[in-house]
Amino acid sequence: MKTNLDKYWILDGHNDSILAIPRQKRSFAERSETGHLDGPRMHEGNVKAGLFAVFPGFTKKMLAKGTRKWFEIINAKENGLMHIKNIDDFEKSRDSGKIGAVLHFEGVGGIDRNLTRLHEYRKMGLRTLGLTWSNRNKFATGVSFLGKEKNRGLTDTGVELLNIAQSLGITVDVSHLNVPSFWGVIEHTHKPVMASHSNASAVCAHKRNLTDDQIKAIYGKHGTIGINMGKIFLNPLYPGKADLEMGFDAIKQHIDHIVSVADINTVAMGSDFDGIKTPTCMKDCTQYPKLFDFLLENGYSEQDLLKISHENLLRVFKQTWV
Numbered sequence: 001m002k003t004n005l006d007k008y009w010i011l012d013g014h015n016d017s018i019l020a021i022p023r024q025k026r027s028f029a030e031r032s033e034t035g036h037l038d039g040p041r042m043h044e045g046n047v048k049a050g051l052f053a054v055f056p057g058f059t060k061k062m063l064a065k066g067t068r069k070w071f072e073i074i075n076a077k078e079n080g081l082m083h084i085k086n087i088d089d090f091e092k093s094r095d096s097g098k099i100g101a102v103l104h105f106e107g108v109g110g111i112d113r114n115l116t117r118l119h120e121y122r123k124m125g126l127r128t129l130g131l132t133w134s135n136r137n138k139f140a141t142g143v144s145f146l147g148k149e150k151n152r153g154l155t156d157t158g159v160e161l162l163n164i165a166q167s168l169g170i171t172v173d174v175s176h177l178n179v180p181s182f183w184g185v186i187e188h189t190h191k192p193v194m195a196s197h198s199n200a201s202a203v204c205a206h207k208r209n210l211t212d213d214q215i216k217a218i219y220g221k222h223g224t225i226g227i228n229m230g231k232i233f234l235n236p237l238y239p240g241k242a243d244l245e246m247g248f249d250a251i252k253q254h255i256d257h258i259v260s261v262a263d264i265n266t267v268a269m270g271s272d273f274d275g276i277k278t279p280t281c282m283k284d285c286t287q288y289p290k291l292f293d294f295l296l297e298n299g300y301s302e303q304d305l306l307k308i309s310h311e312n313l314l315r316v317f318k319q320t321w322v
């Protein structure tokens, strides 16, 4: 292995482990062959921090239940996790040999119109949010909503939520939004945004991926796009050959495309681990060093790897967390 494990530590922009681990009846503290993430495998793969999503958050009850589960897993001593509340915590958690966990909401339908609960969750340590998952709620419309108002964008309440979230130092995530909602967020944000787990639609035409115009808009905001390791979002033959076996080159194609349309400062990692099916080459998070070796051997510099492993996403957090 050529990649310097200490140097290229990974800040992964999205995982669904808080939902998956209890369902799969495994423990974060123990190495498993099920799913993609647990403490031992994260250390092995040099993933030192990540955005652990609370999902689903459609209703007040669901959001509260998911958040309770989040704190239960993050605070369990044996799991060796640390709740990341500010920028300095990234270094503190690495220094103490822990894995940093950022509280992320993947959809905030359970937040009230008055946004009282947004303030409450911020006090509890919420640092990043997506307005909606692929569904529709009072703030925005997701990419998979096919009802009557499928072309509805951001609502007035959504704009209000964006403004308050930004003023509270919460990073806004555009993954899962439909096209009008995406442009609404671009119009109404004055800080960098992230697409925490989305790829390039020019390479894989899945509607969850980003068009070149969307990639350029994120670049224009000095934001980041986290590469999603889901087979369905990587597949260059989509919608055909769902069972296509892919190597690291398929992941590299998405990185290459984002670099060509935007730049290397726009690329981050956003695996979606424990929420998707991966190609065998990325069977779990232990494979990251191999991916980075591949990128080093195929045209990316050490400086580039530093940026995509953690520096770019950290830059977005530095500019959005107050």
Ligand SMILES: [Zn+2]
Residues within 6 Å of the ligand: 106, 176, 197, 272, 275
């Ligand atoms: Zn997702």
